[in-house]
Amino acid sequence: MKRLLLIAITLFLLGSMGYFATQNSHNVSLNLFGNFTIQLSVWMVIVGSFVIGWAVTELWHFISHPQRFVQSFLGKFSQYKDNKKLKLTQNFENASLMRDPKQVRKNFSKLDNEKTPLSIRIQYLEQLRYENSAEELLVKYADLRAKYQGNLQVLLPYLRLSLEVSDWDLVERLSHEILRITPGHPDALDGLRQFHIARQDWVACIEQERDLLAKYSGSLMTKDLALEHEEHLQKALRQDPKCLKNWSFRYLPQKRDKKNDKPHEAVGEASQLQKTGMFLDAGRVLKDAYEVTTYYGLLTTLENIYQESGADDQILEMIGELHNSRQRSIPASLLFAKLLYQNERIDEASKVLSEVNLPETTTKFQLTKLGTKEKGEQMTEEWSDLYHGLRFLIAVAQNRSEDALQEAKPLVREAKLIGMIPR
Numbered sequence: 352m353k354r355l356l357l358i359a360i361t362l363f364l365l366g367s368m369g370y371f372a373t374q375n376s377h378n379v380s381l382n383l384f385g386n387f388t389i390q391l392s393v394w395m396v397i398v399g400s401f402v403i404g405w406a407v408t409e410l411w412h413f414i415s416h417p418q419r420f421v422q423s424f425l426g427k428f429s430q431y432k433d434n435k436k437l438k439l440t441q442n443f444e445n446a447s448l449m450r451d452p453k454q455v456r457k458n459f460s461k462l463d464n465e466k467t468p469l470s471i472r473i474q475y476l477e478q479l480r481y482e483n484s485a486e487e488l489l490v491k492y493a494d495l496r497a498k499y500q501g502n503l504q505v506l507l508p509y510l511r512l513s514l515e516v517s518d519w520d521l522v523e524r525l526s527h528e529i530l531r532i533t534p535g536h537p538d539a540l541d542g543l544r545q546f547h548i549a550r551q552d553w554v555a556c557i558e559q560e561r562d563l564l565a566k567y568s569g570s571l572m573t574k575d576l577a578l579e580h581e582e583h584l585q586k587a588l589r590q591d592p593k594c595l596k597n598w599s600f601r602y603l604p605q606k607r608d609k610k611n612d613k614p615h616e617a618v619g620e621a622s623q624l625q626k627t628g629m630f631l632d633a634g635r636v637l638k639d640a641y642e643v644t645t646y647y648g649l650l651t652t653l654e655n656i657y658q659e660s661g662a663d664d665q666i667l668e669m670i671g672e673l674h675n676s677r678q679r680s681i682p683a684s685l686l687f688a689k690l691l692y693q694n695e696r697i698d699e700a701s702k703v704l705s706e707v708n709l710p711e712t713t714t715k716f717q718l719t720k721l722g723t724k725e726k727g728e729q730m731t732e733e734w735s736d737l738y739h740g741l742r743f744l745i746a747v748a749q750n751r752s753e754d755a756l757q758e759a760k761p762l763v764r765e766a767k768l769i770g771m772i773p774r
Contacts, residue, residue: 436462443471447478469504477508485516501532510542522546537567553587554594565602585615592619614646621652630660638669647682654686662694674703681707685737692741701745707738736762 439461446454455478462471476491483491492509499505506529513521523546529539540559547556560580567573587594592615600607617640624633633656641649657666667690673683684707691700739761746755 440471444474447474450478450481452478452482469499469502473504473508480512485512488512489516489518489521501528503529503532506532507538510538514542514545517549519546519549535562535566537563537572541572548583553583553589554591557583557587557594561602568602568604585612588612588615589619589622592616592623614640614644614649616640617649618652621656625656625659630656630663631665634660634663634666634669638673641673641683642676642678645678645680650682650686654690657690662690667691667694674706681738682734685734685741688741689737692744697745697748700741701749704738704742704745 439458443455443458443462446458455475459471459475472495476488476495479488479491489512492505492512495505496502496509506525510522510525510529513525522542526539526542526546529536529542533539540563544556544559544563547553547559557580560576560583563576564573564580568577584595595609595612617636621633621636624630624636634653637649637653637656640646641653653666653670657663657670660666667687670683670687670690673680674687684703688700688703688707691697691703739758743755743758743762746752746758
């Protein structure tokens with residue numbers, strides 16, 4: 352508003368002077384030197400006096416306060432440079448969004464100097480993933496990391512790249528470095544978590560997951576993690592059955608039933624005994640746990656211990672005790688029959704199968720506590736296949752061809768045949 356008012360007053364004064372200049376045609380003679388004179392209108396003399404006065408004033412200010420002129424000039428020059436740099440930066444970012452390698456290189460070359468912001472350098476390296484190999488990018492990030500030590504702007508994208516290429520040793524080093532700078536950084540915690548998963552160190556893995564869930568529960572970052580955590584807890588128990596002894600589950604949104612940990616603790620304890628060659632003690636641990644929980648995974652581990660022990664008859668007797676117990680379960684009986692058949696004790700295996708009450712009208716039956724409905728159906732079908740498969744093999748071994756053909760029918764289901772058709 353002040354500028355508009357100043358312009359209006361200036362135009363008014365100039366217009367007034369022009370009007371009076373047309374009304375007054377007086378001339379003034381200026382004697383410069385000798386006989387040389389100049390005839391000028393009186394209004395030209397007045398205007399010239401103002402101009403000369405302004406020029407003398409400015410010259411005086413320049414001589415007495417030269418920094419004012421220099422600062423004004425440098426300020427305008429600096430503003431010009433900043434505008435030019437801003438334009439180049441915008442062009443670089445637009446080229447990055449368009450994934451145009453040629454324009455990215457062209458604009459970055461104009462920006463590349465000692466004062467180039469680190470964020471631009473990182474953004475440029477991110478664009479190189481469309482041209483360079485993983486090995487080349489790792490070298491470039493390593494150089495930048497050496498130049499900007501302890502800078503999260505470099506370490507975080509470097510960590511993401513190392514995760515993409517599964518360089519787990521580098522992931523571990525970068526994660527620890529980030530945690531030293533910023534304790535509890537979520538990206539570093541997740542990096543260590545994935546490192547431990549790759550190394551199958553489940554005890555260390557659940558510690559990282561606990562920290563993440565405690566700080567970022569309910570976020571998008573921990574959405575899938577919350578689903579995986581329970582499975583990793585079970586795997587950790589199988590590695591170290593005492594790892595959750597003093598563990599607090601307050602970080603979980605819902606209360607957790609620790610009773611479900613018993614079969615996994617038994618597997619972990621049996622695995623430790625198995626490593627020391629104490630197969631009989633390992634088998635006894637699994638047998639006792641199965642009698643309490645009827646968790647089928649215990650039978651799988653018990654079978655592995657039996658095979659590794661060299662088919663120890665005492666372990667086979669343990670499995671037989673499960674078959675003969677009052678709380679007889681179909682999976683235990685089928686495992687006992689399978690092992691008897693493998694030891695060529697055909698008649699005994701046939702007798703065990705005859706004691707299994709499997710409905711002949713269906714191959715779907717509830718066997719044990721199998722967890723989710725989908726998993727239950729899958730395992731039920733597998734045990735059903737084992738039942739009919741054993742009966743088929745026994746019938747073949749006893750030369751009962753008609754019975755063998757009858758037992759083979761459930762093994763070849765229509766759904767399986769459809770899956771076998773080439774597409």
